[in-house]
Each structure stands twice: as structure tokens, then as C-alpha cells.
Amino acid sequence: MHSSSSSLVIVAAVMGCIARSCAFVLAPKHLMTKKVSESIHDHGTVLWLSNDDDDDAIDISITDNKMMGGGIRDKSFLEREIELISRLDPDHADNNAEYSDLQNQELVVSELWTIWYGERGPLNEQRLRSIEETLGDPSQWENVEQKYMELINEQCKSDGESKLNLCNWVEPANRLATLLYLMGRLKESKTWCEAILEAKPWHIGALSGIVMVCVQLRDEEGATKYIQMGLPNLSMEMRSARKAWVEKNVEIATEQLLQLQSSNEIYEKISKAFSKEIVSTDDDNSSSWQ
Ligand SMILES: *[C@@H]1O[C@H](CO)[C@@H](O)[C@H](O)[C@H]1NC(C)=O
Ligand SMILES: *[C@@H]1O[C@H](CO)[C@@H](O)[C@H](O)[C@H]1NC(C)=O
Numbered sequence: 001m002h003s004s005s006s007s008l009v010i011v012a013a014v015m016g017c018i019a020r021s022c023a024f025v026l027a028p029k030h031l032m033t034k035k036v037s038e039s040i041h042d043h044g045t046v047l048w049l050s051n052d053d054d055d056d057a058i059d060i061s062i063t064d065n066k067m068m069g070g071g072i073r074d075k076s077f078l079e080r081e082i083e084l085i086s087r088l089d090p091d092h093a094d095n096n097a098e099y100s101d102l103q104n105q106e107l108v109v110s111e112l113w114t115i116w117y118g119e120r121g122p123l124n125e126q127r128l129r130s131i132e133e134t135l136g137d138p139s140q141w142e143n144v145e146q147k148y149m150e151l152i153n154e155q156c157k158s159d160g161e162s163k164l165n166l167c168n169w170v171e172p173a174n175r176l177a178t179l180l181y182l183m184g185r186l187k188e189s190k191t192w193c194e195a196i197l198e199a200k201p202w203h204i205g206a207l208s209g210i211v212m213v214c215v216q217l218r219d220e221e222g223a224t225k226y227i228q229m230g231l232p233n234l235s236m237e238m239r240s241a242r243k244a245w246v247e248k249n250v251e252i253a254t255e256q257l258l259q260l261q262s263s264n265e266i267y268e269k270i271s272k273a274f275s276k277e278i279v280s281t282d283d284d285n286s287s288s289w290q
Helices: 003-020 075-086 101-118 121-136 138-156 171-182 186-199 204-216 220-229 236-281
Strands: 038-041 044-049 058-063
Touching: 075 101, 075 236, 101 121, 101 171, 101 204, 121 138, 121 171, 138 171, 171 186, 171 204, 186 204, 186 220, 204 220
Parallel strands: none
Antiparallel strands: 038 044, 044 058
């Protein structure tokens, strides 16, 4: 093994730690081996680094020299989302002074939904929306459930990891939670909502959904908890509570953005080091990903 590949694996391990917000731990070098597996996804080639027990496996996909796979997201969506969350404060300077609070609010919320549907690109958005078109026919629901699961696994599961990372894209899970609610599978619906809210505590769709689920389950404790997590309304009496909600969620989202930025930087380093590595070791020097 080249010395550079050992350091790559350590970088990958650190990367895995960042993704999980765990303590900064470097595994001993002798425990590390490098595996590179290539598999063609519809968005490009996936390079997979991992140590022996796959604990810190990550994946990177490179399309037009832009990395999009695994834990990688285009940070501009999250940046825009943070701007929009802050504009849920009716007094925010970027809101249109000629509109009523309610009109401003509706604009912001509709743009948030646009992001939630579209943050994995127009093709994936189209896939999600076309699944939804068959929802009107209950005989299709099992089929629809399966299609949501496929999309979730594809977009939120990294190679070698069993845990889903809904931060990649919560919307298919949110659609699934809604479907499970319609199907009367309330506990499963609640579990999905909780996972969504762990990834995006400001997802007002999931927040109102989970309250409906808890009410149906006669789960008073849950209903109270999630009503309190909800976005306070625009009335004067709720104004300061609403500002506090905005402040708290901007803070959480900003923390996520910082993590995403440092992950992206590390992914970039790995991919640069990897391209050198592959070029220097590849026999036919014609890897499909180049
Ligand atoms: C706003 O929320 C408060 C607290 O939940 C509630 O008492 C009040 O009726 C609501 N106002 C409007 C206009 O919905
Ligand atoms: C492999 O390809 C790269 C770039 O395409 C080139 O710079 C390098 O010289 C090639 N190496 C060999 C051994 O052909």
C-alpha cells in the first residue's frame, strides 16, 4: 500500500466522524486497509473508501468534476434555506414591506417547499412528483410505498452503511410518512416524522404531520411535544415566540452548514488525492470516471 493511501483512509475516517458529529478519533494505521469499489450510479461513479469493519465508509460520486454522492450536498440549497427560515420572522428586512405578513409568509413557505422537493436536482424531483401522481388510487399504495423506499435508499444510504442519512434529502421520507398516515400505519408514520425532524427540525410539513399522527394515536404527550416544536403563528401575542423559533432553527441549520462545508473540503481533498492515486496505479489508465 502506498503511504498516501493510508493517509487517505484516515481522512475518510475523520470524514465519517464529522458526518456523525462524533469525537475526533483516528483509528490506528495498522487497522486500516483501503478498498476502492467502483459502481456506476445514474449520477456518475462512486468511489468508496472504508476501513475493515466498514464503520467509516463514505462514498463520493464525481460527475463533471463535481462531487454529489453520499453525504455530499450542494451547499447553496442549505444556504438559501437558512435565508428563508430567517424570513419566517415577519420583521425580517428582506420581506416585502408592501405585502402583508401573511403574504410574505406564504411566499417563504412555498419557496421552502420548492427547495425540499428540488434539492437533489430536477430529475429526482420529477421522479418524486411522478410517484405522487399515483397516490389517488389506494390500490397503488403498496407500490407507491415501495417506490418511495427505493428513492430513500438510493439518495440517503451510503455504500457500506446501514443507517440512512435523511439530511441528504428528507422529502421522499416526508411523502412516505404521509402515505403511511393515509394507510393507517400511524406508528411507522411517526417514526419517519421523527427521523425527518432530526434532520430538519424546521420542516413545518413534518411538524404538522406528526401532530396529526399523535392525535390519531391518542398520544397526548407526543402531540404536546410537537405542537410546542411547531412554528408559532403570526399573531402579536406569538411574535416573540416566533422570533425565538426562527433564531433557534437558523442556529441549527447554520451548524449543519458548517459541518457540510468542512465535509465538502475533506471530500475535495480525498478526491484530489484519489485521482492521483488512481492515475498512478491504474494499468490501462482509462478509468471510466476520468
Ligand atoms: C395563535 O396561537 C396562539 C397559541 O397557540 C393561539 O392561542 C391563537 O388563537 C392563535 N391565533 C391565531 C390568529 O391563529
Ligand atoms: C494517464 O493519463 C494521464 C492523463 O490522462 C496522463 O497524464 C498520464 O501520462 C497517463 N499515464 C500513462 C502511464 O499513460
